[in-house]
Amino acid sequence: KKILEAKNIVKTYNRNTKNEFEVLHGISLEVYEGDFICIMGPSGSGKSTLINNLSTIDTPTKGSVFINGKSVNKMMETETGKFRYENLGFVFQSFNLMDTLTIRENIAVPLTLAKVGKDEIKERVEAIANKLEINALLDKYPAECSGGQCQRCAVARALVTNPKLIVADEPTGNLDSKNSHDLLALLKNLNEQDHVTIIMVTHDAMIASYSKRLLFIRDGVIDEVIEREGLDQ
Ligand code: ADP
Ligand code: ADP
Secondary structure, eight states: OEEEEEEEEEEEEEEETTEEEEEEEEEEEEEETTOEEEEEOOTTSSHHHHHHHHTTSSOOSEEEEEETTEESSSOOHHHHHHHHHHHEEEEETTOOOOTTSOHHHHHHHHHHHTTOOHHHHHHHHHHHHHHTTOGGGTTSOGGGSOHHHHHHHHHHHHHTTOOSEEEEESTTTTSOHHHHHHHHHHHHHHHHHSOOEEEEEOSOHHHHTTOSEEEEEETTEEEEEEEOTTOOO
């Protein structure tokens, strides 16, 4: 089942009115449920721009993106918030947890935005905390947690709405190798056991070697695709 389709997306930034800069030159991509896609490429090649344009964070200048069959380009600003927490989970390099909220409150943010009731929030936050083995952290603040613990909590926040698609931009970029391995194991498990689809930008070849499909971006185009599905990892 197709979960995401990008058709010929172009992204142009206006550095000023006379100086336009085309970062993505027409990228097409089909993503199927259960995929685990890694995107690699040199710094500045457009990886973050691509993942942002695929996931409603940014809007392509030309071309279209469909997620679960819905065209997200034409979606009104007011709709994207709801669409995001119903369809997508985000994990970032810098965790993006809110310092003034406890881990429990951070994980609850997408549910709070979705206006889920208080009792159900408590239940769902505790269920995902159990699954990711972070129960002991729930009443701590991000500053009291290690980097690896913070990223686990950020993954819990991404998963708490049960999204079918996780979008991650260098999720291991601020983690040491032990924590990177642990995060990879967690993502692999979600992909294999729960059939969560993953699209991840990474600089780490070891992490990328576990993906089912590896895309190399160079100067705003997909330069090379390596299919790994079926390989015994
Ligand atoms: P990568 O993630 O591969 O390092 P990015 O997608 O972040 O690459 O950036 C690709 C190019 O687009 C870079 O030259 C970057 O400077 C430029 N760029 C990214 N975001 C913006 C923006 N908001 N405005 C203007 N230029 C941008
Ligand atoms: P990454 O590590 O993901 O490649 P960058 O350091 O390239 O991130 O960019 C961080 C942020 O700054 C992004 O949101 C990107 O859109 C923005 N950005 C990058 N380059 C530029 C630029 N030349 N002008 C304006 N914004 C930019």
